[in-house]
Amino acid sequence: MKAIVTGASGFIGSRLVAKLVSGGYKVAAIGRKRQSQILDFRKRFLEGATYIEVDLDEINRLEEILLLEGFHGKALKFFFHLAWGGRCKLSDLDVDSQSKNVARTVDTYNLAGSLGAERYIFSGTMEEAFGEKYTMLDYKVESKYNRHVVYALAKIAARNALRIEYRKGTPDILFGTNSHVMGPGDDKDSFLQMALLKMLQGENVSMSSGEQIFDVINVSDCAEAYVRIAESGINLSSYWIGSGSPKQLRDYVIEMNQMYPNSSICFGSQPFNDVVLEKSIFSTELLAKDTGFYPYLSFSDSVLELAEYLKSVILP
Numbered sequence: 001m002k003a004i005v006t007g008a009s010g011f012i013g014s015r016l017v018a019k020l021v022s023g024g025y026k027v028a029a030i031g032r033k034r035q036s037q038i039l040d041f042r043k044r045f046l047e048g049a050t051y052i053e054v055d056l057d058e059i060n061r062l063e064e065i066l067l068l069e070g071f072h073g074k075a076l077k078f079f080f081h082l083a084w085g086g087r088c089k090l091s092d093l094d095v096d097s098q099s100k101n102v103a104r105t106v107d108t109y110n111l112a113g114s115l116g117a118e119r120y121i122f123s124g125t126m127e128e129a130f131g132e133k134y135t136m137l138d139y140k141v142e143s144k145y146n147r148h149v150v151y152a153l154a155k156i157a158a159r160n161a162l163r164i165e166y167r168k169g170t171p172d173i174l175f176g177t178n179s180h181v182m183g184p185g186d187d188k189d190s191f192l193q194m195a196l197l198k199m200l201q202g203e204n205v206s207m208s209s210g211e212q213i214f215d216v217i218n219v220s221d222c223a224e225a226y227v228r229i230a231e232s233g234i235n236l237s238s239y240w241i242g243s244g245s246p247k248q249l250r251d252y253v254i255e256m257n258q259m260y261p262n263s264s265i266c267f268g269s270q271p272f273n274d275v276v277l278e279k280s281i282f283s284t285e286l287l288a289k290d291t292g293f294y295p296y297l298s299f300s301d302s303v304l305e306l307a308e309y310l311k312s313v314i315l316p
Contacts, residue, residue, distance in 0.1 A: 007082030184309030210250025
């Protein structure tokens with residue numbers, strides 16, 4: 001059995017590659033970076049896969065390489081699309097770069113069909129839930145702001161484009177939507193990671209009241225969920241990948257502070273001017289029902305893993 005993963009050098013993508021390889025799949029790991037540029041921590045998760053350095057804007061070249069490498073035909077089961085780029089960061093306010101991501105999504109879906117893949121799995125983000133709420137705001141009276149909104153709307157547009165592109169005889173499409181993914185090897189400036197780093201350094205943490213609902217899943221569990229979705233998910237279904245137990249953001253921060261108590265948490269010292277998500281949005285019932293997936297690692301497990309990683313690569 002064979003599988004293709006775009007965004008394979010990324011935080012989640014590299015873990016997904018490792019899960020697939022350990023599950024007996026022959027994997028083509030697609031990434032824009034040269035292998036020498038990939039974080040050393042992530043490189044080990046690509047062992048056993050065929051790494052292909054290519055930009056998705058060169059879709060014809062990618063198809064030629066995959067054909068030469070034998071990633072086509074009846075043995076090709078899954079095409080996972082995790083690749084997503086911004087002008088400066090993964091998530092930014094650059095409309096042009098985010099629009100290109102939508103076009104690349106359609107291109108990779110058509111490529112999956114040309115190669116004979118059975119199923120195409122799209123990786124979404126919890127930011128889409130915020131994006132949907134932003135489209136319903138009355139901007140004559142609202143002044144809310146989220147720096148991820150253009151990224152989120154591009155993800156939503158890509159989903160809609162895939163649904164339009166789908167027809168019988170083309171690969172199945174399955175959608176995953178991640179809660180906040182946590183673990184070692186993340187190079188983004190996520191709030192919880194930065195808060196944990198401050199706690200490890202004995203610095204105080206300033207934040208909003210933290211009353212908004214949030215959810216966290218370990219990166220290893222997230223990768224496992226994608227494999228389960230590919231293997232057992234129902235065509236055209238959308239699955240939320242999370243802990244199944246969302247809670248207020250402040251509760252996560254308090255739990256970290258109890259584990260590393262050398263800092264003070266200044267709740268309410270920072271303003272909060274964003275939309276608020278309901279707990280029901282984070283439901284993982286459909287994921288559990290269709291795939292049997294339940295997360296294995298707790299939030300405290302994720303914190304411990306991440307703390308050890310931060311100590312080894314950032315702190316003296």
